[in-house]
Amino acid sequence: GQQLNQSPQSMFIQEGEDVSMNCTSSSIFNTWLWYKQDPGEGPVLLIALYKAGELTSNGRLTAQFGITRKDSFLNISASIPSDVGIYFCAGPRSAGGTSYGKLTFGQGTILTVHP
Amino acid sequence: DAGVIQSPRHEVTEMGQEVTLRCKPISGHNSLFWYRQTMMRGLELLIYFNNNVPIDDSGMPEDRFSAKMPNASFSTLKIQPSEPRDSAVYFCASSLRVLGETQYFGPGTRLLVL
Numbered sequence: 001g002q003q004l005n006q007s008p009q010s011m012f013i014q015e016g017e018d019v020s021m022n023c024t025s026s027s028i029f030n031t032w033l034w035y036k037q038d039p040g041e042g043p044v045l046l047i048a049l050y051k052a053g054e055l056t057s058n059g060r061l062t063a064q065f066g067i068t069r070k071d072s073f074l075n076i077s078a079s080i081p082s083d084v085g086i087y088f089c090a091g092p093r094s095a096g097g098t099s100y101g102k103l104t105f106g107q108g109t110i111l112t113v114h115p
Numbered sequence: 116d117a118g119v120i121q122s123p124r125h126e127v128t129e130m131g132q133e134v135t136l137r138c139k140p141i142s143g144h145n146s147l148f149w150y151r152q153t154m155m156r157g158l159e160l161l162i163y164f165n166n167n168v169p170i171d172d173s174g175m176p177e178d179r180f181s182a183k184m185p186n187a188s189f190s191t192l193k194i195q196p197s198e199p200r201d202s203a204v205y206f207c208a209s210s211l212r213v214l215g216e217t218q219y220f221g222p223g224t225r226l227l228v229l
Contacts, residue, residue, distance in 0.1 A: 033217060035220075041222055041223070042119075042206050042208075042220030042221050042222050042223050043158075043206075043220045044220070045218075045219070046218055048217055088158070090218075100162065102148075102163060102170075102171070103160075103218060105157070106160045108156050108157060108158075
């Protein structure tokens with residue numbers, strides 16, 4: 001089945017450092033979504049990617065849709081303490097028919113930022 | 116705009132008791148999803164509805180779990196009887212399929228079964 005593998009599983013960085021994380025799959029995805037979950041809250045959508053090769057920014061966040069459509073990358077520049085949380089990649093499941101918006105989620109990357 | 120609303124935010128109950136979690140999706144959204152999140156298993160999709168109709172409940176752990184969506188603005192997830200291993204955070208999410216697969220999550224219900 002479709003699975004998303006995120007790496008790294010966790011990161012401990014100093015404030016001000018840049019962060020890179022990625023998500024890979026053995027299956028092709030036509031959409032890639034990146035969510036962030038703050039402690040004690042639900043996941044919030046950060047960036048959506050709809051086209052292979054697409055590079056999209058949202059403030060200090062930049063995400064790319066891999067050319068092969070089997071991977072995606074999320075970068076955070078100049079990290080700050082409020083970047084702490086769990087970052088999930090997700091993509092729509094497709095089983096031959098309509099997905100009704102059903103998503104496959106990666107296992108998450110836990111980010112800790114030391115002031 | 117109000118996002119997805121879930122209640123209660125926290126629930127502590129004793130084993131064997133019935134638990135009902137509630138969700139109000141974003142107005143106009145036509146798909147609704149129930150997830151469970153634990154440290155061990157991450158985010159698991161339990162069930163989802165499209166236009167109030169259950170489409171796939173293969174993620175529901177067992178018969179103790181049931182979900183309903185009587186109308187477009189309300190859904191419930193019920194656990195009866197509850198067990199300690201049901202302790203988790205339960206999220207509801209909604210989406211408007213014509214805009215793609217982006218799901219919007221509620222704040223979650225933190226359930227502790229003693």
